[in-house]
Structures are given as C-alpha cells and as structure tokens.
Amino acid sequence: MSKVKSRGILVNQIGYAAHHVKGLLLTGTEPTFHIYNEMTEELVYSGEAEGPVQDDDSGSVVFQGDFTELQTPGRYYAVASGMERSASFIIEEKPYEELQQGLLKAFYYFRCGTELEEEFAGPWGHAACHTEPGVIYDQASQKLDGNGGWHDAGDYGKYVVPGAKAVADLLLAFELYPAAFTAALPLPESDRIMPDVLHECKVELEWLFKMQNQESGGSYHKLTTRSFPDLHVMPEEDEGELVFSPISATATACHTAVMALAARLYQPYDATFAIECLRSSLNSYRWLDNHPQAPGFTNPEGITTGEYGDDQDVDERFWAAAELYRTTGDEMYHKQLRKLAEEEFSKTELGWADMGGYGTFSYLLNGEGGSDPQVYALLKQQVLAEADRLLKVASHNGYQIAMEEQDYIWGSNMVLLNRAMFVLLACELEPDLRYIELADSHLHYLLGRNVLDVCYVTGFGDRPILYPHHRPSAADAVIEPVPGLVSGGPNRHLNDECLKEQVSGQPAAACFIDHEASYAGNEVTIYWNSPAVFVTAGMNR
Numbered sequence: 001m002s003k004v005k006s007r008g009i010l011v012n013q014i015g016y017a018a019h020h021v022k023g024l025l026l027t028g029t030e031p032t033f034h035i036y037n038e039m040t041e042e043l044v045y046s047g048e049a050e051g052p053v054q055d056d057d058s059g060s061v062v063f064q065g066d067f068t069e070l071q072t073p074g075r076y077y078a079v080a081s082g083m084e085r086s087a088s089f090i091i092e093e094k095p096y097e098e099l100q101q102g103l104l105k106a107f108y109y110f111r112c113g114t115e116l117e118e119e120f121a122g123p124w125g126h127a128a129c130h131t132e133p134g135v136i137y138d139q140a141s142q143k144l145d146g147n148g149g150w151h152d153a154g155d156y157g158k159y160v161v162p163g164a165k166a167v168a169d170l171l172l173a174f175e176l177y178p179a180a181f182t183a184a185l186p187l188p189e190s191d192r193i194m195p196d197v198l199h200e201c202k203v204e205l206e207w208l209f210k211m212q213n214q215e216s217g218g219s220y221h222k223l224t225t226r227s228f229p230d231l232h233v234m235p236e237e238d239e240g241e242l243v244f245s246p247i248s249a250t251a252t253a254c255h256t257a258v259m260a261l262a263a264r265l266y267q268p269y270d271a272t273f274a275i276e277c278l279r280s281s282l283n284s285y286r287w288l289d290n291h292p293q294a295p296g297f298t299n300p301e302g303i304t305t306g307e308y309g310d311d312q313d314v315d316e317r318f319w320a321a322a323e324l325y326r327t328t329g330d331e332m333y334h335k336q337l338r339k340l341a342e343e344e345f346s347k348t349e350l351g352w353a354d355m356g357g358y359g360t361f362s363y364l365l366n367g368e369g370g371s372d373p374q375v376y377a378l379l380k381q382q383v384l385a386e387a388d389r390l391l392k393v394a395s396h397n398g399y400q401i402a403m404e405e406q407d408y409i410w411g412s413n414m415v416l417l418n419r420a421m422f423v424l425l426a427c428e429l430e431p432d433l434r435y436i437e438l439a440d441s442h443l444h445y446l447l448g449r450n451v452l453d454v455c456y457v458t459g460f461g462d463r464p465i466l467y468p469h470h471r472p473s474a475a476d477a478v479i480e481p482v483p484g485l486v487s488g489g490p491n492r493h494l495n496d497e498c499l500k501e502q503v504s505g506q507p508a509a510a511c512f513i514d515h516e517a518s519y520a521g522n523e524v525t526i527y528w529n530s531p532a533v534f535v536t537a538g539m540n541r
C-alpha cells in the first residue's frame with residue numbers, strides 16, 4: 001500500500017506539449033509559482049495563478065496557474081512558497097509518445113494462452129496459461145477451445161463485451177491517427193508491414209472467433225473459471241475448469257460490430273483475415289436477426305466471475321448495424337440503423353454497457369454522402385451538444401476536467417478517458433481547438449494533476465500506482481507492477497472493504513487507495529487502457 005501526502009503543487013508528471021495550454025494547480029493559500037529548468041537550475045518562468053476555486057468533488061481549494069508561454073523543450077519542476085517542489089515534467093513537441101507505447105504494450109502483458117517471453121516481457125514473463133479447453137455451461141460433455149485473447153483485468157476472465165470495447169478503441173485510434181502507430185513496440189509478430197497495433201488486436205479478434213457458436217452465430221458471453229482465484233495466483237497456476245457462459249445478445253452484437261470494423265481495417269494488410277472477420281460478422285448478425293428480443297445476461301447459477309450485465313441491447317445492435325453498413329454499404333443495414341436510431345437510448349456513450357456512441361461515430365465518420373440527411377444531422381447535433389456540455393462542465397471544475405461528483409464510480413478513469421476520447425472524435429466532425437485542449441486536460445488529471453498527486457498509470461510519472469489489483473503483479477517475484485496499466489481510479493461508492501476501511505468520508509475524487517486489495521478502485525482493465533491509447537494517440541498524431 002502506498003499512502004503519500006500530496007505535494008500540494010500538482011502537475012502532469014509526464015509533461016506538456018510545447019504548443020498546447022499548460023497548467024499546474026496549487027492547493028495552498030499562495031498563488032505565486034516559479035518554474036525551474038531541472039538541468040540548469042535556472043528560473044525560467046514566474047506566474048500568478050488564478051483563483052482560488054472551491055472544488056467540492058475533491059474537497060480542495062485550488063489556484064490555477066498557467067505557463068503556456070513556456071515552450072522551450074526541456075525538463076522542469078515548479079515551486080511555490082511553503083510547498084515541496086513539484087514532480088518534474090517535460091515540455092516536448094510530443095510528450096506522450098513513450099506513454100502511448102507503454103499503454104499499448106500493456107495489451108501484450110494481458111495476453112492469455114501463450115508464454116510471455118523475456119525478450120518481450122522483460123522480468124514480467126510467465127508460462128502459457130488457461131490452455132485447456134472449456135466446457136459449455138449446462139452441457140458438461142461438450143468442450144471447446146477458447147485459447148488466446150487477453151485477460152480482462154486484474155482477474156483472468158475473458159469477456160466478449162469489454163473485449164470488443166477495447167479492440168474498438170484501439171482500431172478507431174489506428175483508423176483516425178495512423179501516424180501515431182508507426183513505431184514498433186515490438187511484439188513477437190512485428191514484421192514492419194502490418195502495424196503492431198493490428199498485430200495486437202488480432203490476438204483478441206482470433207479469440208473472439210472462438211467465442212462464436214458457428215451454428216447459430218451467437219457469441220458466448222464469457223469464458224472464465226467458476227469463481228475468481230485468489231489474488232496471489234499466477235495465470236499459469238489458475239487451473240480451475242473454464243466455462244463458456246451462455247450466449248448473450250450484447251456479446252453477439254458487440255461481436256458483429258467489432259468484426260465488421262476489423263474487416264475494414266485489416267483489408268489492406270491481411271485480406272484473408274479481413275474476409276474471415278466479415279464472414280464472422282455476418283454470421284453473428286444472423287443470430288441478432290433471429291433473436292430480436294433476448295433477455296439481458298445475468299450470471300448463471302454457480303458462476304460468480306464478472307457479469308457485465310446489461311439488459312439494454314439496442315445500443316449494441318445500433319453499433320452493429322452502423323459498422324456493417326459502413327463496411328459493406330448494404331442498404332439493409334442502413335434501414336436497420338435508421339429504425340434503431342428512433343429508439344430511446346444514449347447515442348453518445350462509449351462505455352462497456354452503453355455503446356451507442358460507437359454506432360453514432362461509425363455512421364457520422366462514414367460521411368454525409370450515403371447517409372440519411374435527417375439521421376445524420378440529428379446524430380451530429382447530439383454529438384456537438386454533448387461535447388459542448390463537457391466543455392461547460394470542465395469550466396466549472398477546479399481540476400479542469402469534465403467530471404462531476406456522480407462520475408466517480410467504479411472505473412471513474414474510464415469515464416474520464418471516454419470523455420476525452422469523445423471530444424477528440426467530435427473534433428473529427430467539427431474541428432475545434434477547445435476539444436483538443438479539453439482532452440489534454442483529462443490526461444493532465446490522469447497523469448498527476450489530481451488531488452492525490454498520483455499518476456494513475458503503473459510505471460510512469462514520479463508517483464505512479466505501485467500496488468494495482470492485478471494478479472500477475474501481486475503474485476510474481478518482481479517488486480514493480482507490470483508497467484503501462486491504467487488504474488480504475490476514485491470510486492465514491494467504496495465497493496470494496498479496503499476502500500471502506502481506508503477512505504470512508506473522503507470527497508469523491510479522493511475515494512482511492514493505492515492498495516492491491518482495492519478491486520473497486522485500483523484494479524486495471526483492458527478497456528481502461530484502450531481509451532488511454534486512443535487519447536494519447538490523438539495527441540501524438
């Protein structure tokens with residue numbers, strides 16, 4: 001457990017882009033701050049911060065200091081009277097390049113069913129895990145191969161819905177910002193022909209093929225042991241029987257969507273694989289068509305791993321129709337999309353439960369030609385209204401992020417990163433510098449400009465998360481956790497014992513403890529990493 005007191009002078013512990021807005025926060029009583037060059041110890045900037053601003057979500061009063069004028073590349077730190085010196089930070093044209101690589105490399109560390117070799121995993125390697133075939137729930141005589149893919153999180157389950165969100169974020173990042181994906185990671189598959197992000201996503205997509213029942217086209221909701229193993233168990237030691245949970249509509253619709261998206265993106269690099277993806281998507285759509293009404297998934301008796309329950313599947317179906325229309329141009333899917341668009345659900349969310357935003361952006365990014373002008377205009381208007389709402393929320397927030405008290409839930413850092421991703425996507429429709437600055441501001445919070453003065457990514461910044469709820473990190477012999485993992489973040493509902501014991505009564509944004517037992521605050525997941533890859537790639541383009 002790490003419990004370190006904030007230095008009171010809060011900066012992005014990685015750094016700032018030379019030509020973007022740069023800000024620090026002071027939680028003391030004095031607004032004056034100074035910035036020094038760390039190499040030369042030369043005073044390079046002095047400023048008066050604005051404020052104070054009362055920030056109830058974090059229970060702090062902050063002065064907001066701006067040093068946008070300072071653009072010379074270098075490494076700096078800030079000081080203010082009565083405070084420890086701040087974390088050091090860089091100013092660079094592209095300060096997040098290494099971070100983006102680390103966040104993407106994390107997916108390699110999440111790989112299941114294959115040995116992680118020292119050459120690629122460094123000290124965090126381990127033997128192949130979960131290689132045994134699984135049984136189909138309620139059909140104990142039937143075994144299926146479910147090898148491969150990524151572990152979901154700090155546990156070793158593999159779940160279709162969050163897996164699809166993670167792949168979608170990575171593929172969208174590559175689609176919009178290909179220039180940010182030219183460097184090799186490297187991975188065992190690196191070939192300098194197909195970008196590594198596509199190699200990595202292929203690992204999960206090939207696993208998704210195995211989650212599909214070929215006869216009906218439907219996708220099993222998840223493949224997990226019956227219950228979670230102990231925290232100090234390495235993946236290869238987790239030998240409980242693997243069970244395919246029943247097929248669900250949300251998993252199937254996510255499968256349809258992400259396979260159609262993949263078919264488009266792999267086409268130039270691996271046409272055979274692209275065709276397989278499209279075939280799988282069409283088969284999956286057949287299940288949706290045959291099951292217009294399906295109950296939401298709940299854990300069947302005897303299975304207590306993550307549920308990812310969601311009784312609304314219209315948003316996932318909307319996303320599926322949008323991707324199939326975009327990939328095939330077939331009017332049948334367009335018709336379906338127009339019909340679903342009339343239903344009542346969020347058209348802007350990018351979470352694992354509410355996925356309407358993916359459908360919306362797929363449709364809008366396809367362009368106006370070929371669209372229904374009315375649907376196009378309506379969806380675009382909803383996107384811009386939400387983006388402007390987020391700008392407004394951030395303008396009232398002491399930490400300059402579009403977060404409100406009720407947003408500090410389990411995985412609040414996903415809420416934060418999804419919003420950054422959202423405004424970057426909005427920017428593709430309506431270029432606006434304020435959207436980019438807002439996304440950047442969200443990274444500043446994630447990387448240290450928060451009330452706890454912590455960098456929520458393992459292995460990055462000078463006060464990174466050290467004790468994530470992540471089984472390999474907890475169980476292996478290496479002191480440092482696996483690097484590049486985004487922690488879930490503050491959770492005002494305190495849904496685990498550790499949070500209840502340690503931070504009861506704290507304000508929302510301080511409901512966090514860097515402790516390995518805190519699964520409701522300090523776990524890591526593939527779908528908290530994926531929007532972080534999207535946002536850093538957006539900044540690195």
Ligand code: G3I
Pocket residue numbers: 152153154155157305306307308353409410411493495519520523524525
């Ligand atoms: O959104 C509501 C909010 O409106 C409401 O006011 C508040 C009050 O309870 O709850 C919010 O919902 C929360 C929901 O996450 C938001 O996505 C629930 O409380 C919370 O229990 C739920 O947590 C989910 C958690 O599983 C428990 O089901 C997380 O989203 C989800 O990321 C997490 O996923 C787990 C997997 O099950 C297993 N693998 C690890 C993974 C990460 O912890």
Ligand code: 9MR
Pocket residue numbers: 153154155228229230231305306519523
């Ligand atoms: O480790 C599990 C984590 O991945 C899940 O997100 C979390 C909630 O479903 O559950 C964790 O497992 C805990 C279990 O729910 C209760 N006993 C302690 C387990 C942690 O070691």
Ligand code: ZN
Pocket residue numbers: 111112113129130151156235
């Ligand atoms: Zn595994």
